[in-house]
Amino acid sequence: MSCAANLAAQKALLPQKIEEWLKWDKNDKTCEELRKLAATPDNQKLLENIMLNRIAFGTAGLRGRMYVGYACMNDLVIVQTGQGFLRYLEKKDKDLLQKKGMVIGYDGRHNSKHWAELTAAIFLHAGYPVKLFGMVTPTPYIPFSIRKYKCAAGIMVTASHNPKEDNGYKVYGPNSAQIIPPADKEIQQSILENLEPWPTSWDKSILSNNSLLSDPLGQVTCNYLGVIFNDILPEFKEINLKQKLLITHTAMHGVGTPYVKKVFDGIGIIFQTVPEQQDPDPEFSTVKFPNPEEGKSSLDLAFRTADQQGSVVILANDPDADRLACAEKQKDTNQWKVFTGNELGALLGWWMLFQYRKKNPGKSLENVYMVCSTVSSMILRTIAKAEGFHFIDTLTGFKWIGNKALELQSAGKEVIFGFEEAIGYMCSMAVVDKDGVSAAYQLATCASYLYSQGKTINQQLQEIYDKYGQHLSLNSYYICHDPVLIKKIFDKIRTKRGPDTYPETILNGKYQITTVRDLTTGYDNNQPDKKAVLPVSSSSQMITFNFSNGLVCTLRTSGTEPKIKYYTEMCAYPDIKDKTQITKTLEEMVDAICEEMFEPKLNGLQAKAG
Template sequence: MSKILDKAKQWLTSTFDAETQQEIQQLIDTNSSDLEDRFYKNMEFGTGGMRGIMGAGTNRINKYTLGRATQGLSNYLIENVKKEQLKVVIAYDCRHNSKKFAKLVADVFSANNIKVFLFEDLRATPELSFAVRHLDCDAGIVLTASHNPPEYNGYKVYWSDGGQIVPPHDGGIIGNVNGLDFTEIKFNANESLIETIGKEVDDVFVAKSVVNGKLSEKIDRKNLKVVFTSLHGTSIVSVPDALAKAGYTDVHIVEEQREPNGDFPTVKSPNPEEPEALKMATDLAYKIGADIVIGTDPDCDRLGVAVRDADGNMKLMNGNQTMVVMTDFLMRKWKKEGKINGNQFVGSTIVSTELVNEVAAGYGVDTNVSLTGFKWIAKMIRDNPNKDFIGGGEESFGYMVGDFVRDKDAVTATLLACEVAALAKQNGSSFYEELLNIYIRNNFYKEHLISITKKGMDGAAEIQQMLSDMRNNPITEIDGEKIESLSDYDASTRKNLITGAITNIDLPKSNVLIYQTASGTRIAARPSGTEPKIKFYFSVNTSLDNVKNTDKVEAELDAKIQRIIKEMKLN
């Protein structure tokens, strides 16, 4: 604790403003248990950048941790990008302090003689990704904490290709940041280098979203009744406009959730993965007889989709299901237009459903599988400049259509989901029936996610111990099936637990473990890159011969997952 106290007292010096000193002094005076969590480590970059609780301290989002990150990035850009005038673009979401933090970040860049394009008000994260290339910038920043609770904020860094930073740039930037003292941050802005942007970029972004999200086929878009909720986030700026320009006229917005608000007053969590977050939207859908419900997270990079099932009930699709339906739809379009020639690929991740691989193979299209996070899918595009990227997604409710945005994009994906639903309705089918038909043509895959929260320094140690136990004392059998392989992405090895044979995994190292049986049952474990959680992903599958047997087969798969969870003592 003495080391923690020493680190805290450094924040009582003249380097830090009076408000910060007062906050830290009060924690010291009251012997607050919060002090340890604020100083036991430095805020670090994960799969989604830097994200954490706002407040004073090295393990918090504040003026100084953001300033140091920006100073480190500035130093890295100056050292590694040899241009006369470096340029960055900055966006921010609806969270508390986001606008203030965005201006602070702009100030630091400009103080380092870097030109800044700063959005005039909150904007969707995919628009920031688009703007990086549109404005020919060397980097981009968005201030957001995605779907985290109101006390969180964050800082995501994008490179010149519009994708989030990956090796070697991420390590280089982090090295620069970690090597900095807070006294080295340049806070004195050069206002002449900060340019406000807005509608001129919005109009191009929405137009390109419509082009990428619409089909060339004739679709009766006016006949689809849509309910949309922004969950108090930034999507209200772009999604309704995009839907209108695409020709969707029967769109109903959840008015109680229209206004951007960092407190997210109508939901427990602004997370479109959770049915509770979309309850107001599904209630409205029942009231007006809507065909589809779409909700987006606060920074508009992820979407939740609810559609009518066979009984007419609104059913929230999980991210894997939405991903599979949209990918199949895109490939069907490409095939109809005669554009599939073996030079195309789709993107997925190691913890997402393997059904997308089966679907793509049926069209003669390769699936590139990356680590978790859309920065790796963006890297696929950069690494394959001579191949056509059709689309890609991951289980966490994110999807990317084409490559004009290099991150998950709820604006274009919303349009695509509506296209699927509108064309299906026109043909006497539905979004849900399209999914069932995919199951029949391939296999019925059922996925389930468990997140276990372990806060603070002790929690982080517990998470590492759980992974260590799974790595060093591997499970050999689950639900009566022998485990065939253990993939350890930290060691870059895949071990056949039956024969003992070891093969290499050609992906960057990551603290992820995946068990798999011969039948395709999978159990994956990984710590969250942005939250104090360990996540367990379960995937099971079997054949489905007829739509009438859907409920029976799904119940069998659900029961299998629950047996596995019980066997692993995770419930």
């Protein structure tokens, strides 16, 4: 069948898909919205997009706009997903599902609680135990609970730091880490095999007085806090109490406030909130993008509040509290410095090693590991070489970091830290995922200790770079909503002079590219057989270039947002002190990479604002 004929056949399915939706969907609002769209001829293209396409289940689960249609997030898609996931778990380990059930949590976004309840009802109707949190919780509570209760799986209904129009459905496996391939494809297939709602799938009445349903919030909170309170060294808790460091915290209209407060109260940190942002607000009324990774544009209110409170340190969680950002008032400029994710990774890596040595005086580091993703700063690799512990990098995403940490732990290794540059930190194996609450505990205690020594956070960070060498990063992204254009851009990079002929230089030969690793195609010219060692995924774009002067650059697409991202880092030897010249070279090279490889003007790419 020709492309034109295939397209015509697809369009002919539209009335059938609309009829099917109206038959299956029990939500009056989305049904009415679909009827209105179908009644207007001008909506034909929109209808084709939302009804003839389907939102894909990936390793991050589902995430997308809340709207009617199979390509969006809504009640019917949640029901179909819950049914498919249930059947998948039954095939994997029905006995485990029957004995231990699953755990479900949700954030404060529109529909989150409702979708968590719909999912719980599907499993309860099938006779499986469900632990459903009775109120909004941090995402890290899900992997923590799976490990505690040995559940068959976990689900968190959240879109993390996405705009208010979005929501998501995040899945964790029985090992408590985020799922990795091929689980995502198997779940997607199971969803497609169970699209028609079962007779009981819309019935939430089963949530009332059900012996299979329990709320683990109290017990999980107690145990989670216990891990932290047992971890902190008495001397550091004493410093916290004596130093009385005031920290301003923002939950970014999310779930973090009560949980971080419980932690800080227990370790002796003085806690103040940004009042307008301390409670869950699905409208995110004070921020355009509820993502502290955006830096100053998302932290303006926190700056003003901290200034009024007399605080010099700000900690910010994203709305589901699995990420952490930090800012510090600089005495010399009286300005706020927002630390990058890589800078906090360097600082927390140093702090976790410092504490490990305190807890294990004289113990060898030969069994100690730190992990980070390949797009993050290689500062941990540099510190590992100098100090004698091990470092491993993984593919992008905490699913890879968490699963690698579990693999190492199973082999008898001690994993004391993991991080990704997108302000995600794993400071304990109790949660093999990024955890903004425990990271807040570590960073607050680190800050308190440093201030007791007469140092600031930034001063300690500079000492780390002075000792181990400057690691300067320059990361950003272009916005692109067209998947076809994105593929065209990356394919052009791969075919400079023919198949597998990547760029060899930039800026008219000034900077030489030494090696190329393409984890979309599996090409790596640094390997004898030119085949990549790390896992390959043809469904995402990711190319890494190494330059002769030490620059590492990775170009990749986002798995959850319409972005083409670039990550660059210049690693300098400790004896190279001219930070200004290193920065100048880095900026020149990044500008050239963007212009020559992305061709933003030609392709109409919109650069990151601000």
